[in-house]
Amino acid sequence: MRILGIESSCDETGIAIYDTEQGLIADQLYSQIELHAQYGGVVPELASRDHVRKIVPLIRQTCEEAGLSLSDLDGVAYTAGPGLVGALLVGSCVGKSLAWALDLPAVEVHHMEGHLMAPLLEADQPAFPFLCLLVSGGHTLLVDVQGLGDYTILGDTLDDAAGEAFDKTAKLLGLPYPGGRYIAELAEKGDATRFQFPRPMMNRPGLAFSFSGLKTHTRVTWEQHQDDPDRDQLKADIAACFQLAVIDTLSKKCLRGIKQTGHTSLVISGGVSANTSLRQQLNAMGRKHHFKTYFPSLKYCTDNGAMIAVAGAMRLQHKDPEQHTLIRAFPRWS
Numbered sequence: 001m002r003i004l005g006i007e008s009s010c011d012e013t014g015i016a017i018y019d020t021e022q023g024l025i026a027d028q029l030y031s032q033i034e035l036h037a038q039y040g041g042v043v044p045e046l047a048s049r050d051h052v053r054k055i056v057p058l059i060r061q062t063c064e065e066a067g068l069s070l071s072d073l074d075g076v077a078y079t080a081g082p083g084l085v086g087a088l089l090v091g092s093c094v095g096k097s098l099a100w101a102l103d104l105p106a107v108e109v110h111h112m113e114g115h116l117m118a119p120l121l122e123a124d125q126p127a128f129p130f131l132c133l134l135v136s137g138g139h140t141l142l143v144d145v146q147g148l149g150d151y152t153i154l155g156d157t158l159d160d161a162a163g164e165a166f167d168k169t170a171k172l173l174g175l176p177y178p179g180g181r182y183i184a185e186l187a188e189k190g191d192a193t194r195f196q197f198p199r200p201m202m203n204r205p206g207l208a209f210s211f212s213g214l215k216t217h218t219r220v221t222w223e224q225h226q227d228d229p230d231r232d233q234l235k236a237d238i239a240a241c242f243q244l245a246v247i248d249t250l251s252k253k254c255l256r257g258i259k260q261t262g263h264t265s266l267v268i269s270g271g272v273s274a275n276t277s278l279r280q281q282l283n284a285m286g287r288k289h290h291f292k293t294y295f296p297s298l299k300y301c302t303d304n305g306a307m308i309a310v311a312g313a314m315r316l317q318h319k320d321p322e323q324h325t326l327i328r329a330f331p332r333w334s
Ligand code: KG4
Pocket: 010, 135, 136, 137, 138, 139, 162, 163, 164, 166, 167, 178, 179, 180, 181, 184, 270, 271, 272, 273, 274, 275, 276, 301, 302, 303
């Protein structure tokens, strides 16, 4: 079965074809980051218009890359939410219309289920059940995954998502948007022991997260040291301390989740899972506490069409998705 996957929930237009026997056979990604960088964040209306411009040419390119025509497809999967409503509608309109025109099943994919399934694009794949840490720009979730669609959320963030905290800290330090990878680069040159940053929610039981206090602490530290003559080093040290605080918090909650559920596999996915220090710390923790870690490869950590194609393929193979006649988008899909 060959499934076309379409991702357009935010600022990436991602198109891919996943074959249930051969795996991923084509994958195209267009990022709007340059378009939004000058505004310091995603401008929803510009995002929708750019998706409109790019989506059809990218579908053509993806088919060319696979050496297939649209008539070789067996289904169309697209992100139906959550995300920016205008951006989502572009993918939903195109995906649903293609499915109608080709008389194929249409699969509405939840963006976070796409992230959750991204490690299935790798050769070494996790088997159900597993614990999953989903860390993106919009979400920070610890999920008990028993099987496809069988998810229990064990921990959520009370305020900012981890990626959002990275982006806001980057903005504070004058780094480009989206700032996660710039904080990570800067942190390499910093001293993570110079300041003592809080580890939010660690001394409370449970698996909830909160990052807004850490963000405030970072701002206060930055403002208190404005007279520091070596501003570059100050920035790097703050980036390192902030990053370590986030990573420590995420890792320790993962360990709690592993102990609570008894799972022996931990999947880490979403944009922040591209963070090298987070990957290293969780791998080391896994070795010490006897659980195995699974990450998507770096290009599938952030938004892409491949994860939507594989999630759609799983849904079509195992779940018989509901077929209805509406083009739908769910900007807030729980
Ligand atoms: O999953 P994603 O592409 O979009 C959402 O669904 O939100 O995640 C984007 C987020 C941004 O906040 C970005 O700063 C963060 O992932 N990110 C990183 C790194 N690469 C991307 N955060 C920390 N370290 C990185 N290397």
